[in-house]
Amino acid sequence: MKYLVAARALSVAGDSLSLVALMLHVASTTGQALAVAVLLLVGDFAPALLGPLTGAVADRFDRRRVMIACELVQAAAVGALALTLPALPWLLVLVAVRAVAAQVFLPASRAVLPALVPDAELPAANSTLGLATNAAEVAGPFLAAGLLPFIHTRGVLAVDAVSFLLSALLLVFLEGTSSAPRSAGLLTDARAGLGHLLRTPVLRTVVLGFCGVVAFNGVDDVALVVLGGTGPRAGLLLGATGVGLLLGYALLGRFGTAWGPRLLILTGFAVNSLGNLLTGAAAAVFGAAFAAQAVRGAGIAAMDVGTNTALQRLVPDHLLGRAFGNLYGAVGVAAALSYLAGAVLLDGTSAALTLVSAGAGGLAVTAATALALRTWPAPSRIER
Known part of the structure; x- marks a missing residue:
């Protein structure tokens, strides 16, 4: 349980940090509020439409491996953003890839919890996970404000990529995760x-x-x-x-x-x-x-x-x-x-x-x- 909480806190903090950097970058390079709105839609709303499919992925494979794979995909996508800072269309593609991986991770992280703690402790475990992730999300913009003047957008994105890699490393130590038999498709x-x-x-x-x-x-x-x-x-x-x-x-x-x-x-x-x-x-x-x-x-x-x-x-x-x-x-x-x-x-x-x-x-x-x-x-x- 502690590894899951620490992994979520790390990746959520990094993601919140990079979101601020990307919003500021898109606003300054395009000068359009619409571009920032599209960025938010691609990162939040569009992946939500895939909810039935992303949840199915969490049920078809070992959930620990699913979460590790999602963190690695997010690290690669954010790392590519840090290295290239591409034009808006390609930036949105990479943000979409990261967002879909995050949408797969979320149901897997909640579905794995009953395998990690006794039934009676589920409310406390959900509370701990919620506290850690929301505190990390709150901290992200403050971290961005402190880091952006020194390491700029590329550096902040690189920090986010490292946070996903560290999260994946922590998830390796999870025990007791379960998997379901694969069905027809x-x-x-x-x-x-x-x-x-x-x-x-x-x-x-x-x-x-x-x-x-x-x-x-x-x-x-x-x-x-x-x-x-x-x-x-x-x-x-x-x-x-x-x-x-x-x-x-x-x-x-x-x-x-x-x-x-x-x-x-x-x-x-x-x-x-x-x-x-x-x-x-x-x-x-x-x-x-x-x-x-x-x-x-x-x-x-x-x-x-x-x-x-x-x-x-x-x-x-x-x-x-x-x-x-x-x-x-x-x-x-x-x-x-x-x-x-x-x-x-x-x-x-x-x-x-x-x-x-x-x-x-x-x-x-x-x-x-x-x-x-x-x-x-x-x-x-x-x-x-």
């Missing part, structure tokens, strides 16, 4: 994973609920920037969410085993949504908005830990990678839709009303999910 596996998700009511409800909450609340980052204005308030509001997120993971790592996944999921959905609603309602009082966003961050940690633990306990091992691939892919699509719809609402109304609407919609999704999850399958009924 990757597409067949992907269809089987989607079929299992759609046929299993509790899994379908959890994934749809998660995506619904994200679809309503994903616009909050943009809305908070508008709400905070051009001064430091926007950064502080965004930082409040990060602080709450890290505190939430830390608390769940210590006390999360006392909460079942259903309670964590519903609490997380509700607190996440309520935080945005209260932020919009208290927009004129900065301290109240800051506190609401900090509490909301803890809610995001709860829904993340609860959902991951639920899938790890309810999905058979040979389908677990596909379950996570489908979840993360669907969440990526939901976030993109939230940005688009939220931008229209922001332009037509105000940041405060957008946040209130997002929170209210998320609470409605929470209520519907709670009704659908009135019963929860016992672990003994799940085939392992």
